[in-house]
Amino acid sequence: MNTGDRAYALKFISGKYQGGEFPLTPGKEVLIGRSTELDLVLIEEMVSRKHARLIHDEQGLRLQDLGSTNGTFVNGERIQDSYIKEGDRFLIGTSIFKVITVQAATARMGSLEIKNRLEEVAAAKPKAGGGAMSGRIEEVSIPDILQLFQASKKTGVLLLLDGDREGKIHLRKGQVVYATIGGDLDLGPLKSIFRLIGWSSGTFEFKPGDEGSFDVELEESTTSLLMEGSRQLDELRRLEPELPAPGARIELVLPLGAPLRDLGGDELDVLQLALEHGELGTILDRSFASDLDTATRLASLLSRGYLRAEGR
Numbered sequence: 001m002n003t004g005d006r007a008y009a010l011k012f013i014s015g016k017y018q019g020g021e022f023p024l025t026p027g028k029e030v031l032i033g034r035s036t037e038l039d040l041v042l043i044e045e046m047v048s049r050k051h052a053r054l055i056h057d058e059q060g061l062r063l064q065d066l067g068s069t070n071g072t073f074v075n076g077e078r079i080q081d082s083y084i085k086e087g088d089r090f091l092i093g094t095s096i097f098k099v100i101t102v103q104a105a106t107a108r109m110g111s112l113e114i115k116n117r118l119e120e121v122a123a124a125k126p127k128a129g130g131g132a133m134s135g136r137i138e139e140v141s142i143p144d145i146l147q148l149f150q151a152s153k154k155t156g157v158l159l160l161l162d163g164d165r166e167g168k169i170h171l172r173k174g175q176v177v178y179a180t181i182g183g184d185l186d187l188g189p190l191k192s193i194f195r196l197i198g199w200s201s202g203t204f205e206f207k208p209g210d211e212g213s214f215d216v217e218l219e220e221s222t223t224s225l226l227m228e229g230s231r232q233l234d235e236l237r238r239l240e241p242e243l244p245a246p247g248a249r250i251e252l253v254l255p256l257g258a259p260l261r262d263l264g265g266d267e268l269d270v271l272q273l274a275l276e277h278g279e280l281g282t283i284l285d286r287s288f289a290s291d292l293d294t295a296t297r298l299a300s301l302l303s304r305g306y307l308r309a310e311g312r
Contacts, residue, residue: 008061008086009102010054012121014135014204015042015095020121023102023109024061030054032092033066039111046070047093059083061099063090076147089140091148094133094206096140134205137162142169142197143226145204150174150222156209162202169196170211176225177217187285189218194229194291232292239292242299244309246281250274250298257305270297274307 010022022040024030031038033051042051048068055062064081065072073091074082084090088099137160145158146169153174160167170178179193218225244250252275263271266289273283273294280298287294301307 007102008056009100010040010097011100011139012118013089013096013098013139014133015093016044016122016125017095017118018121018125018135020118021100021102022114022118024054024056026056028056033068042093042095044093051092060085068092071152073148073151076144076151078151089144089148091152096133096135096145096148098139134203137199137202137204142199142204143230145206146171146176146197146222146226149206154206154208155211157207157211159205159207160196160199160202161205162199165199165202167192167196167199169193170214171222172211174222175218176222177211178214179218184285189214189216191291193218193225194232197226197229198233232290235292236295239295239299242303243295244280244302247279249310250278250280250283250302250307251310253305253308263301263306266293267297267301270294271301271306274298274301 007026008024010024012018012020012022022030030040031050031053032040032042032047033049034041034043034047035049036043038050048066048070050066051068052066052072053064055064061084062081063072063074063079063084065079070093071078073079074084075088075090079090084099086099086101090097142160149158149171151174155172155174156170158169158171160169165182167181168179169176176193177189179189179196181187181192181195184192220228252271260268269289270283270287273286277283277286280295283298284291284294289297298307302309
């Protein structure tokens with residue numbers, strides 16, 4: 001790239017230098033690894049002495065793995081030699097990098113100045129214990145994180161925080177085996193993981209090690225969970241205009257203009273939940289069905305005149 005006043009840089013999304021940037025000088029090779037003699041030094045056990053090479057040639061940015069023990073992963077896939085572009089993310093050790101563009105003048109910074117800036121970022125960053133890796137969800141989505149972890153076969157717990165919301169995703173060799181939100185075990189792991197992959201703000205922290213054991217575990221592959229979860233989230237977003245606002249009171253229409261005998265068993269279950277709880281969030285939480293199925297049935301009950309929502 002580097003046309004005119006723009007050049008490439010690597011932004012640290014997680015790891016020791018989270019938030020820092022490493023400008024790339026056109027035509028200059030960058031060696032990444034644990035050895036202190038290299039251009040970009042990542043001192044941690046999961047990084048090999050000479051882990052990867054980044055070359056900016058006439059075709060763009062070329063990332064090569066140098067036979068590392070734990071691998072180099074681009075957008076959820078382990079690579080040996082791959083061209084990367086703006087917006088791509090790759091994982092080395094506990095560091096997630098995002099390819100960004102910066103002012104060309106920034107790319108002309110000296111190596112010592114770049115190193116000093118990164119060390120300043122590291123010094124200002126709170127220390128994560130136990131080999132944890134952390135970052136902001138705004139910088140890398142939950143599906144992207146899980147795809148990277150699946151490819152690198154990570155085992156541990158991914159902790160998500162967004163204000164007073166807390167979620168946990170447990171992984172075993174890259175596969176999601178359990179998930180919770182706010183410690184609510186009644187919500188179930190499947191409904192929890194589908195909600196968590198839709199979080200778009202907050203922080204994440206991955207703690208490697210024992211992922212725990214559970215009476216009920218998710219058996220679908222991480223890829224299948226992400227595909228189905230994304231589909232359901234897309235459908236829910238399309239359904240939002242037909243649903244009550246969060247916190248709005250939902251009540252039975254009296255007298256009923258339509259007979260209850262016209263309702264199926266699943267619709268009667270949602271009707272009962274509406275009578276007992278009268279609010280969208282609680283109805284979704286207490287339903288045994290998925291959020292999408294429950295919301296679809298609720299929208300149908302509202303449109304057919306069985307229920308009405310406050311403010312509508």
